[in-house]
Amino acid sequence: MSVQFDPLETGTGIPYAGLSKLRAESPVSRTPNGIWFLARHDDVMQATQHVDCFQASFRDPGVVVPDEEQLISEIPEPRHGRVRKIVNSAIASHRLGPVAKFVDDLSNHLLDEITQRKQVELMNEFVMPIPNSVIAYLLGVPTRDFALWARWSDEVVEGDYARKNRTERGKGLGGGHPEFAGYVDAEIATRQDSDSPSDDFLTRLVQTEVDGHRLTNVELRTLVIFLLIAGNETTRNLIGNLLTRLAGAPEIFEMLQSDPNLIPLAIEESLRLDPPVAYLLRDCIQDIEIGGKTIRRGEKVAFGLASANRDESIFEQPDAFRLDRPNPRGHATFGGGPHVCPGSTLARLETRQAMEAFLARVHSFAIDPEHIADRVPVFWANGPATLPVTLNAS
Ligand code: HEM
Numbered sequence: 339m340s341v342q343f344d345p346l347e348t349g350t351g352i353p354y355a356g357l358s359k360l361r362a363e364s365p366v367s368r369t370p371n372g373i374w375f376l377a378r379h380d381d382v383m384q385a386t387q388h389v390d391c392f393q394a395s396f397r398d399p400g401v402v403v404p405d406e407e408q409l410i411s412e413i414p415e416p417r418h419g420r421v422r423k424i425v426n427s428a429i430a431s432h433r434l435g436p437v438a439k440f441v442d443d444l445s446n447h448l449l450d451e452i453t454q455r456k457q458v459e460l461m462n463e464f465v466m467p468i469p470n471s472v473i474a475y476l477l478g479v480p481t482r483d484f485a486l487w488a489r490w491s492d493e494v495v496e497g498d499y500a501r502k503n504r505t506e507r508g509k510g511l512g513g514g515h516p517e518f519a520g521y522v523d524a525e526i527a528t529r530q531d532s533d534s535p536s537d538d539f540l541t542r543l544v545q546t547e548v549d550g551h552r553l554t555n556v557e558l559r560t561l562v563i564f565l566l567i568a569g570n571e572t573t574r575n576l577i578g579n580l581l582t583r584l585a586g587a588p589e590i591f592e593m594l595q596s597d598p599n600l601i602p603l604a605i606e607e608s609l610r611l612d613p614p615v616a617y618l619l620r621d622c623i624q625d626i627e628i629g630g631k632t633i634r635r636g637e638k639v640a641f642g643l644a645s646a647n648r649d650e651s652i653f654e655q656p657d658a659f660r661l662d663r664p665n666p667r668g669h670a671t672f673g674g675g676p677h678v679c680p681g682s683t684l685a686r687l688e689t690r691q692a693m694e695a696f697l698a699r700v701h702s703f704a705i706d707p708e709h710i711a712d713r714v715p716v717f718w719a720n721g722p723a724t725l726p727v728t729l730n731a732s
Contacts, residue, residue, distance in 0.1 A: 351713065352616055352720060354657070357645040366629035374622075374631075374639040379649035379670060381629055382641045385620075386674035389415060392620035392639060394677065396500040396718070399638070403503045406556040407510050409564050411677050418676065420548045421561070426680050428539040429476065434687055440475055441468060441688050445695035453699055453731035457706075460725040465577045468692050472684070473569030477562065478538025479525050490518035491567045495716045511563055512556070522562045526555060539565075573685045575614035575714065575721025576605070577692055582722055583608055583659055585705045590659065595697050603661040605689050610669035611659060616644045616720045618673060644720065646670040702730045 360367060360377040369375050376382050385392060394411040397403070403412075410421055448467060452458045470484040479487075494515055497505050505514040512519045529535065529544045543558055553561065584591040584604075594600050618641040622633050633639060647669045648656035654663075672679035679685075705727050712723040 351711075352644045354644075354648060357642065358648065358650075361645060361649060366631045366633075369640070372638075373619075374633050374637060375642055376628065376639065377642050377645040378629070379646040379652045382643065382646040382670050383674045385628060385639070385641055386618075386677065388626060389418075389676050391622060391624045391626040391633075393623050394618065395621045395638075396619050397503060398501050399636075401501070401503050403510070404556075406554055407503070407560050410561060411564075415676065417549065421553075422676070422680070424543060424546045424548065425561075425565070428542055429680055429684055431683055433476075434684060437472060437476070437684065437687055438691050441472060441691035442695060444468060444471055445692045446699070449695060449699045449731075453729060456728050456730075458727055458729050460581055460727055461574070461578055461722060462724070464696070465581070465692075465725070466574055468577065468688055469573035469685075470570050472573075472688055473566055476539050476569075476684075477525075477565065478536060478540045479521075483521075487518060487521065487566055488570060490515060490521075491563075491570050494518065494563070495567060495571055495719070511560060518563060519559055522559050522566075523555065526558050526562070568679075569681060569684070571714075571716065571719060572614040572681075573688055575612075575719060576609060576685060577689050578722045578725060579612035579614065579720070580605065580608040580689065580693065581696075581725060582705070582711075583612070585703055585725075585727060587659065588702060590661070591697070591702070593661070594693070598694055598697060600661055601690050601693050601697070602686065603663075603666055605686055605693070606666040606669070607659050607661060607663070609671040610647045610653070610666075611657075612720060613643050613647055613669070613671040614721055615671070615673075615718055617642050617718060619718070641670075641673075643670045643673070700729055700731045703727045 357377055360375070365376070365378040365381060367375055367377075376385055393414060394409070410418065410425065413421060445468065448464050452463050458464070466488060467484060470488045471481045474481045474484055494500075494511070497514070499505055499511070499514045503510060507516070508514055525540060526544060529541045535541045535545065540562065543553065543561065546552070584594070590604065594604055620639045620641065622635055622637045622639055625632060625634050627633075647653070650656055652665070652668060672682045705725065709726050714721050714723050
């Protein structure tokens with residue numbers, strides 16, 4: 339049996355009924371485009387460990403990029419391990435202390451404004467500024483510019499860059515998005531020229547040595563832009579998906595209001611049921627057998643995170659939103675193996691603070707009955723584009 343839908347076309351929503359059938363009948367199969375699709379939790383999690391066989395790539399076949407422009411998720415070992423160490427140290431838990439207060443202040447500031455009104459578009463007016471400002475705050479770039487590079491990061495992920503390494507304007511990030519690249523290059527140059535370095539992430543990136551030498555300016559730019567995008571395009575979907583669930587389940591909203599200690603469990607359940615990244619794409623670089631099928635070098639593979647998260651063999655009642663799961667963090671949403679998301683603690687922290695503030699200030703809310711659910715126009719992402727609601731706050 340081949341997959342009856344195209345996993346690259348998730349704009350209309352994730353076809354969960356079809357995925358369930360696949361897990362039961364054909365867990366390793368081909369999409370109509372010839373891409374292998376892994377549907378089961380065990381296969382997905384095992385495959386993330388095999389970096390010798392699978393290399394991350396959203397690029398179309400034949401599109402090769404210079405090493406300097408490889409995204410961190412694409413960099414092969416051992417270079418990846420060394421770049422990864424710098425990223426880990428920059429967003430390690432002990433560096434996140436001030437983030438909770440930052441998000442709390444920002445969320446309350448946004449709520450001060452929106453709770454004056456009944457009609458609010460939550461994605462733009464509450465959700466989107468939070469992850470954007472946090473990643474700017476950590477990197478050390480001016481948080482006041484968040485709307486600017488939120489737009490740029492949307493333009494990069496919604497355009498052809500990820501698949502072709504170019505846009506209609508030019509090749510690579512520098513050519514494809516000169517404004518974004520120029521902004522980041524200027525921030526890097528400021529730190530290279532500075533006699534009194536500050537303690538932000540960007541300064542540490544500029545000063546740390548990898549492979550016995552410092553990252554080049556193009557490597558730095560690529561990494562910083564990846565971080566801005568990774569911190570922004572995913573956590574926004576998490577907060578938006580959780581708010582959507584809660585709008586449709588007032589009894590859970592009230593439960594969280596009376597016991598905010600349940601918020602982390604609601605976050606995990608949202609991550610599992612509505613993963614912000616629906617699947618990962620890989621190039622097979624060495625033949626491997628999975629689930630009795632041989633995947634050959636040169637073929638493309640999609641790791642079905644959204645499917646793995648509803649695997650009946652791992653999660654009882656997989657389609658239900660439950661706060662009493664024995665394995666709340668057992669989902670595949672942050673990937674696995676050497677490329678597992680280093681931002682998961684940060685994403686959970688931001689979402690918790692934002693939700694605590696929202697639950698404290700908003701008595702109830704409902705999505706406008708006329709609203710037709712719209713999705714972000716990014717082929718691998720899963721989250722609402724807009725969320726027009728009626729708020730009841732005093
Ligand atoms: C809910 C929010 C998030 C989700 C669902 C998410 C998901 C993921 C997934 C699935 C991967 C693995 C990619 C792969 O194997 O190809 C990944 C990698 C990555 N994420 Fe996240 N992410 C989130 C938030 C963040 C944040 C806030 C940051 C922050 C700064 C971040 C930074 C990264 C980086 C740098 C990588 C590449 C790691 C590597 O290749 O070694 N992510 N993320």
